[in-house]
Amino acid sequence: MRTTSVEGRVKRFFAGAMAACVLAGAGVSVQAQTTPVPTLTVPDFTEVVAQSEGSVVNIRTTESIPVRSQMGPGTDPYELFRWFFGPDFVPPGRGGPPGAPAPDGAQPQERTVPRGVGSGFIISEDGYILTNTHVVAGASDIHVTFTDGQEYEAEVIGTDARTDVALIKIDAKNLKPLPIGTSTTLKKGQWVLAIGSPFGLESTVTSGIVSAINRDTGDYLPFIQTDVAVNPGNSGGPLLNLGGEVVGINSQIVSRSGGFMGISLAIPIDEAMRVVEQLKEHGKVTRGRIGVQIGPVSEEVAKAIGLDSAKGAMVSHVQRGGPADKAGVQAGDVITDFNGEPILQWSDLPRIVGGTKPDTRATMKVWRKGKEVSLRVRVGEFETDDAATPSESGSQAEEMATNALGLGVQSVPAEILESENLKQGVMVTAAKGPAAMAGIAPGDIILTVNETDITNPEQFAKTVAGLDTSETAALLVYREGQTQWVVVTPTK
Incomplete structure (x- = not known):
């Protein structure tokens, strides 16, 4: 019975299938809808490489070091005697003890x-x-080799350690330079390739895409990040777009092994060429400065001080007598624009100011107490400045009762105001509750609460008493030469 029943179901299935075929033959048809699949093409780099690799060179450097006597084969046979008779032992026929001036006409021994x-x-x-x-720092000799085997000695025209850009020159004519493009139009996902000498393997080509732009690594320049395979020896080589134009100089890799791990960094060519102009003309780079120390603006601080977004550079310290001080810049200001260029992130400011010619009169926009203020600053020349260091404070017993912020304060000694170039403020003597949780500590100086400058303990107490406990308060705090906004939530 089980077999017969199965056979019946099979017959009925085929009968239904035949009926469907008859219907289809009668003019009823079903057409499957298909979506066209786009044709994907992988770029062909052969033409770019053929046009470019002849202009990429291998750079080999050597260094001269003094020859030092060592015990072992091939060393001075009289060295052993000096172990017994002292360092002043003079072998027969020798001119003097080790370290003595070389005889006239003799040169100190060195090896390359x-x-x-x-x-x-x-x-x-x-x-x-x-x-x-x-690549060239500290080198005694620089040897430049082309892909056709021609080799030249090169001289250093100028170097700039801050951007890691160097300009060298060989005695040659009618060379083919690489076309210089721009890095400002680069986009994530764009194809790029590198040509260089990784591990000494000359004229090696690798390719990849732009992974990120304006990558801030804490250095002076925002880098181009790619996944192009770059290894030791690629440094200084070009990063090219598909048009064969240079868009960057391969400079660094991010690695835990010392070799390529998928992240390489290139110097934007626009920044590099600005450096080249100065190196070619002066042999060094002169940068502008305004004399401020800066930091980032957090989302919380931006909201607390009324900025529409976390942009700009927060001024933490103003150098006394510097260009910014003379222009009226104050600690706690947020610089949002310099000479017409917006400061989107705090690291933009050193690059923009550094690229401004010293003695230039520039405009600067700062955010202060809920509104934008325009200032004029005369740009100075970059120099290394030591950060201001606060003096040790004397003790005063003028402490106010702890308030909604959890702070006890006193007047700031006049000598501290003078030494730290501060105009007003109150010194923290006790920090509890919300203030302690926010990181405020005794010895800190409170300069501003929200948009109110603090001048004395009594005024501070009135200002804090009037705070809305349902909203956070922004305190401008000075500590060890640095000023920053700290967000504190008052207690009810």
């Missing part, structure tokens, strides 16, 4: 050793080559 390998590329017909500072 390999120092490093890097890359570079031609930027002018008359032999100027662009590379990294760390």
Whole structure:
């Protein structure tokens, strides 16, 4: 029975299928809808490489080091005697003890050793080559080799350690420079390729995409991040777009092993060429400065001080007598624009100011107490400044009762106001509850609460008493030469 029943179901299935076929034959048809699949093409780099690799060079550096006597084969046979008779032992026929001045006409013994390998590329017909500072720094001799085997000695025209850009030159004519593009139009996902000498393997080509732009690593420049395979020896080589234009100089890798791990960083070519202009003309780079210490603006602080977004550079300290001080910049200001260029993130400011010629009169917009203020500043020349260090404070017993912020304060000694270039404020003597949780500690100086400048303990108490306990308060706090906004939630 079970078999017969199964056979019946099979017959009925085929009968239904035949009926469907008859209907289809009668003119009833079903057409499957298909979506066209786009044709994906992988870029062909062969033409770019053929046009570019002849302008990319291998850079080999050497260093001269003094010859030092060592015990072992091939060393001075009389060295052993000095172990017994002292360092002043003079072998027969020798001119003097070790370390004595060489006889007239004799030169101190030195030997030349390999120092490093890097890359570079031609930027002018008359032999100027662009590379990294760390490729040529400390080298006694620089050897430049082309893909056809021609080798030249190069001289350093100038280096800039801050951007890691170096300009060198060889004695050659009618060279083919690489076309210089722009890095300002780069986009994430764009194809790029590198040519260089990783581990000394000359004229090696690797490709990838732009992973990120304006990558802030704490250095002076925002880098181009790519996944192009770059290894030691690629430094100084070009990063090219599909048009064969240079958009960056391969400079660094992010790695835990010392080799490529998927992240490489390149110097934007626009920034590098600005450096090249000064190196070619002066052999060094002169940068502008305004004399401020800065930091980022957090979302919480931006909201508390009325900024529409977390942008700009927060001024934490103003150098006394510096350009910014003379222009009226105050600690706690947020610089949002410098000479017409918006400061989107705090690291933009050093780059923009540094690229401004010293003695230039520039406009500057700062956010202060809920409104934008325009200032004029005369840009100075960059120099290394020591951060201001506060004096040790004397003790005063003028402490106010702890308030809704959890703070006890006193007047700031006059000598501290003078030494730290402060105009007003109150010194914290006790920090409890919300203030302690926010990181405020005794010895800190409160300069501003929200938009109110604090001048004395009594005024501070009135200001805090009038705070809305349902909203956070922004306190401008000075500590050890630095000023920053701290957000504190008052207790009810």
